[in-house]
Amino acid sequence: MPPIAITPIEALPASPLLNPKQNNRARTDPDQVARNTLAGPLKYTGLLENYSHFEVTPSIGREFGPDLQLSQILKAANCNDLVRDLAVLISRRGVCFFRAQDLDQDEMMQLQKKISTLAGQPRESGMCIHPVSENVGEMGAKTQLISAEMQRKGGGIMRLHDDVSRWATRAFHSDVSFEKVPSDYSMLKINVLPPVGGDTQWVNCYDILDKMSPSMLEYLKTLKAEHNANFFHQEAANHGRAVSETMIRGNPLNVGDDLSARHPLIRTNPVTGWNALYYSYGFGGRIQGVTYDEHVMLREYLTQLCMNNFDCSVRFRWEAGSVAIWDNRSTLHSATFDYTEERSGDRASSIGELPYLSNEGISRTDGLRAEGVSW
Ligand SMILES: [Fe+2]
Known part of the structure; x- marks a missing residue:
């Protein structure tokens, strides 16, 4: 494969917060x-085809x-071969679900790191450290707890958007896309689980591009x-904490208290070589290079593309022990906040x-x- 040619990257200022002894x-x-x-997109070799499975939707x-x-x-x-195929499959299908898993927290971390590494993770990237997490050490040694209780206390993505919208679909996002170097897989x-409710939904942002005219794309x-x-500064304050200015959050470029970044609106996934829309209302900021009015219209257009095309989405009903692994470069996701009981994981x-x-x-x-092929 020829080397991947990329669009120019905006120069980033050297951070004074890094160790001055380092270069x-x-x-x-x-x-x-x-x-x-x-060096180029990866091929799926079919090692996972003998396990029982089904495609949840065509998309x-x-x-x-x-x-x-x-x-x-x-x-x-043949762990590496299996995990490499798993990474390729996740990147091609957007999200994979696994029922009744006995995987413990350490194994989750090991598997997550291996998926990312075998999918070409930069050597300086590691596990994601969320700026508002309290139970994750600097080395990212633990999984991150998610819970309904924490979300209520902090505010959560929907409450913090209360003054903007009550629409459930406004919480769709790609994990930590506000970081200079965001997440590849989660x-x-x-x-x-609550007795009912708390499903998670994903949108395939590869297929969203097919809903546009070639000239718009x-x-x-x-x-x-x-x-x-x-x-998230307000969310951290609600927990009685502050976003650390010095903690490196999974890559040397992810440091400091400015939780914003500018990324290409259309992004190539290195594992598949396929382009996807990379924008969400959840973390969606100003679209660059257009007027404010054009930004508002484009933001709404792109959001409606993702929310209205349910042929490009999937909804997963959890059971205790269910695991989902998804590619953040080419999907959006959101929990469904339709429950009051505890939901944690x-x-x-x-x-990446x-x-x-x-x-x-x-x-x-x-x-x-x-x-x-069809998928
Ligand atoms: Fe998320």
């Missing part, structure tokens, strides 16, 4: 610390039965958008590469057609 220039050079290491989602135990994949002699295991490829989560999320748009990037539809 700051190298530590803040995106080429050095934040470029995906794959997005595959569900595996309990005969596939992620804990056993970690112990298999894994969630739900342990405590070509225009959007020229734009960048801000992703902004500075509202463990999340493991990794930091600096988002880019490749000249080689193609649509998922064209990619599948060229391969002669």
Whole structure:
């Protein structure tokens, strides 16, 4: 494969918060610390086809039965081959579901790191550390607890958007997209469930591009958008904490208290070579290079594209022990906040590469057609 050509990356200022003994220039050079290491898209070799499974919708989602135990994949002699195929499958299907898993927290962290590494994670990227987490050490040694109680206390993405909208779909987001170097993959295991409610939904942002005219898509490829989560300062304050100014959150470029970044509006996934929309209302900030009025209209248009096209979405009903793993580069997701009882689980999320748009990037539809396959 030819090397992936990328759009120019905005220069980032050297952070004074990094260790002055280190070579700051190298530590803040995106080429050095934040470029995906794959030489080209990865092929799925079919190692997971013998486990019971079904495609949940034509566009997005595959569900595996309990005969596939992620804990056993970690112990298999051909573990790396299996996990590499798992990474490719997740990137192609957007999200994969696994029922009745016995995976513990340490194994979640191990598997998450391995998926990311085998999918070309930059050497300087590690596990995601959320700026508002309290139970995650600087080394990211633990999974992150998610719970309804914590969300009520802090505010949560919907409450903090209360003055903007009451629409449930406004909480769709891609994990930590407000970071300079955002997440590649996330894994969630739900342990405590309400009797009913709390489903999670995902949107396939590859297929959303097919809903646009070619000329609109070509225009959007020229734009960048801000992703902004500075509202998390209020959330941290509600927990009696502050966002750390010095903690490195999974990549040397993710440091400081400004929780915002500018990314290409259309992004190439290095694992598939397919382009996807990379924008959400949840963290969606100002679209760059257009007037304010155009920004408002474009934001609404892009949001409606994701929310109204339910042929590009999947909804998952959790059971105790269910695990979901998804690719944050090409999907959006949101919990459904329709419950009052406790809902808690463990999340493991990794930091990937600096988002880019490749000249080689193609649509998922064209990619599948060229391969002669349906997913
Ligand atoms: Fe999330």
